Amino acid sequence: MTMLKRTALGLSIAAALGLSTAVFAEEPAAAAHQEMHQEMHKEGHAEAAAEMKGAMPAAAPAHHAAHWSYEGEGGPVNWGKMDEKFTLCESGKQQSPIDISAANVTTLDNIELHYAASPLSVKNNGHTIQVNYAPGSFIKVGETQYDLLQFHFHTPSEESIGGKRYDMVAHFVHKTADGKLGVIGLLLKVGAENAALKAVFDNMPAEADKENAVAGAQVNAAEAMPKDFTYFNFAGSLTTPPCSEGVNWMVLATPAQISQAQLDSFRKLFAMNARPIQPVNGRIVRLAN
Numbered sequence: 001m002t003m004l005k006r007t008a009l010g011l012s013i014a015a016a017l018g019l020s021t022a023v024f025a026e027e028p029a030a031a032a033h034q035e036m037h038q039e040m041h042k043e044g045h046a047e048a049a050a051e052m053k054g055a056m057p058a059a060a061p062a063h064h065a066a067h068w069s070y071e072g073e074g075g076p077v078n079w080g081k082m083d084e085k086f087t088l089c090e091s092g093k094q095q096s097p098i099d100i101s102a103a104n105v106t107t108l109d110n111i112e113l114h115y116a117a118s119p120l121s122v123k124n125n126g127h128t129i130q131v132n133y134a135p136g137s138f139i140k141v142g143e144t145q146y147d148l149l150q151f152h153f154h155t156p157s158e159e160s161i162g163g164k165r166y167d168m169v170a171h172f173v174h175k176t177a178d179g180k181l182g183v184i185g186l187l188l189k190v191g192a193e194n195a196a197l198k199a200v201f202d203n204m205p206a207e208a209d210k211e212n213a214v215a216g217a218q219v220n221a222a223e224a225m226p227k228d229f230t231y232f233n234f235a236g237s238l239t240t241p242p243c244s245e246g247v248n249w250m251v252l253a254t255p256a257q258i259s260q261a262q263l264d265s266f267r268k269l270f271a272m273n274a275r276p277i278q279p280v281n282g283r284i285v286r287l288a289n
């Protein structure tokens with residue numbers, strides 16, 4: 001049966017990553033898991049959807065509202081105090097990133113990729129390198145369609161797995177027609193050169209607020225993705241001010257590679273742009289494929 005196969009795959013991935021797991025198949029697991037099972041019910045889809053609706057910001061994040069950064073005065077511990085729009089950074093209970101140290105292996109909707117190539121446009125927004133994506137690329141998760149808006153990078157990876165941060169992470173930011181955000185996290189570790197992202201790394205503007213639209217060049221986010229789409233799923237937030245909650249996080253269990261030179265070229269511009277790990281506050285991380 002498909003479900004059993006999935007469960008076995010999820011379990012072997014969790015084991016390979018050194019995570020503790022609970023298995024949720026059709027039959028509820030034994031008493032030992034009952035508590036977590038109840039929490040899963042609490043975290044039902046309808047509630048999550050309602051929560052997302054209420055929590056989404058009406059407008060785009062206001063980058064110029066305050067000079068936030070990753071260190072010093074403007075650093076993460078002060079984000080919540082810097083602007084009234086940023087208060088969730090301090091008071092929020094479902095903040096990102098989190099450490100993924102345990103997962104419930106269960107059945108999740110597959111992520112269906114419908115990405116096409118986009119003209120290459122690489123922006124330095126002062127906080128990261130962001131690749132703005134042409135309209136028309138999307139993912140489907142169950143019945144929900146999320147349109148791909150942009151992807152960007154953090155170093156080290158913001159999400160950690162079993163307490164371990166990777167060299168980098170790419171966040172692929174999507175939005176539904178009614179404004180819900182869904183982010184795919186692709187962990188990156190140093191190894192072979194990343195061919196799919198080569199044009200991005202080769203065209204990063206050194207100056208803040210500069211955008212390189214490279215004539216004739218294209219990027220295809222699909223080529224950056226691993227073949228195995230097993231993912232960790234949890235409710236979280238934007239990891240930058242205004243730290244809006246109601247974001248559907250999908251962190252792929254399989255990392256991709258970048259070369260040391262690619263990592264170095266990014267770190268020359270942004271030595272560190274990862275928000276500290278945030279409390280899980282009872283959230284359940286689910287794992288499936």
Ligand SMILES: [Zn+2]
Nearest residue numbers: 152154171239
């Ligand atoms: Zn990000």
